[in-house]
Amino acid sequence: KSSKKISMSKFAHILKVHPCYNEKLHDKVGRVHLPVAPKCNIACKFCRRSIDKECCEERPGVAKRIMKPEDVEDYLQELTKKMSNLKVVGIAGPGDSLFNKETFETLEIIGEKFPDLIKCISTNGLLLPKYAKKLSDLEVKTVTVTVNAIDPKILKNIVEWIYYDGKIYRGEEGASILIKNQMEGIKKAHDLGLIVKINTVLIPEINMDHIVDIARTFKDIAYLQNIIPLIPLYKMENLRPPTCEEIKSIREKCERYLPQFRACQQCRSDAVGLISEKRLNIFDLKHFSH
Ligand code: SF4
Ligand code: SF4
Ligand code: SF4
Known part of the structure; x- marks a missing residue:
């Protein structure tokens, strides 16, 4: 659509350097994830993280793997010395970025001390209507929202419950509240000039034939879709991951509506460096970001 092209051209400078929005750069430009957001406000059945299982309370030694906003400056100072190609700093968990006040504190620090780094977040979108404006004020440029279904009858098989406005909804x-907020939040973020990427976890036995509806729904307000295969864990450990053929075929169907990103490695929430480098850092979170 031409309107999309025009509105996107003002982001050309970001899209030229962001490795998650540009497959050609995926192995050339560095990004870092700051694991400052431990808590999550929804319970995806393939993910162990949830509000009542905040890692710091359960197991000793886990707390040190979560970064505190006050450590961010030193960490980035070190990194920018070592990595000349560091361009993007993302907050991708290990919980939901918008459900942790540390995310906003961290974004402020980055804006103040490292104004040249592109700020990026990923979220499940439940709180996006509430915080889209704040993100835009903090000069976040790119937002990834994980949308796994837009039909509550399907989403209820993926998300067990959500915690919203002080209450648990099962x-x-x-699922209906989450979908409503994702739609509203993505629309709002787009209207505020943020570039939105949709992440979708392909769960063959649950949402395979439905994913194209997601692509169609967001065709005018998202920039890109990143379909990632289920890693069968937790309550989904008995479900099968998609075959390469299935991923390929779903991406082709969705591509009619949204450009597809095909180079995702499902980075951890503390990833650092070039995406091809499985370099370890001082943290060791065994949790995929989104
Ligand atoms: Fe890439 Fe997502 Fe990390 Fe942003 S939050 S840098 S889009 S992986
Ligand atoms: Fe939360 Fe993300 Fe885990 Fe879902 S996958 S429960 S949104 S941390
Ligand atoms: Fe790129 Fe995927 Fe890693 Fe994000 S999670 S940096 S899109 S490979």
Whole structure:
């Protein structure tokens, strides 16, 4: 669509350097994830993280793997010395970025001390209507929202419950609130000039034939879709991951509506460096970001 092209041209400078929005750069430009956001406000059935299982309370030694906003400056100072190609700093968990106040504190620090780094976040979108404006004020440029279904009857099989406005909502009721907020939040973020990427986890037995509806729904307000295969864990450990053929075919169907990103490695929430480098750093979080 031409309107999309025009509105996107003002982002050309970002899209030229962001490795998650440009496959050609994926192995050339460095990004770092700051694991400052431990808590999550929804319970995806393939993810162990949830509000009642905040890692720091359960197991000793886990707390040190979460970065505190006050450590961010030193860490980035070190990194920018070592990595000349560091361009993007993302907050991708290990919980939901918008559900942790540390995310906003961190974004402020980055804006103040490292104004040249592109600020990026990923979220499940439940709180995006509430915080889209704040993100835009903090000069976040790119937002990834994980949308795994837009039909509550399907989403209830993926998300067990959500925690919203002080209450737990289960099943279809929770799924409906999440979908409503994702739609509203993505629209709002787009209207504020943020570039939105949709991440979708392909779960063959649950959402395979539905993913194209997601692509169609967001065709005018998202920039890109990143379909990633289920890693069968936790309550989904008995479900099968998609075959390469299935991923390929779903991406082709979705491409009619949204450009597809095909180079994702499902980085951890503390990843650092070039995406091809599985370089370890001082943290060791065994959790995928989104
Ligand atoms: Fe890339 Fe997502 Fe990290 Fe942003 S938050 S840098 S889009 S992986
Ligand atoms: Fe939360 Fe992300 Fe885990 Fe879902 S996958 S429960 S949004 S941390
Ligand atoms: Fe790129 Fe995927 Fe890693 Fe994000 S999670 S940096 S899109 S490979």
